Amino acid sequence: MYILINIRPVSDLRNKFPEVEETVITTNSPVFLTKNGYGTMVLMSIEQYSALTDPIEYALDEADSAAKESKIRYSGADVFRRVRERIDGAEI
Template structure:
């Protein structure tokens, strides 16, 4: 179940929101004037979202350090666009 709270609760009811985030292991969505403004999540939830990406970026950095091969910006974007176009046609 999605939990939506007004952003004022962050100031007024922080312990309650913190308990909700930790006990439900789900993010809490905050609103301001009826519009979404931010999402609160536990460090564990955030890590689950970002660890794989961070690991892949570390691998790419290491690969770049070990290789003399360099691509221009236009070549990189051409390759990315080509891969996106290929996946769209599937």
């Protein structure tokens, strides 16, 4: 599958907003905006943003619920040590 990345100058937001909006909505993919030749921001639909953030929000809600039900607490150093151990032990 070939995915075309849409890159446009940020001035298109002012000058061609309906066209940019239509591109975001119909292609269901983000539009990357540049200013003076450098990337400056990404424009995406609310649905795209939700698809990106909803799983994270759900996981954080689950973590909050689990923390309320448990008396166990870990320091930041402990958390990062455990994450590093998992990463180091993961098979590639």
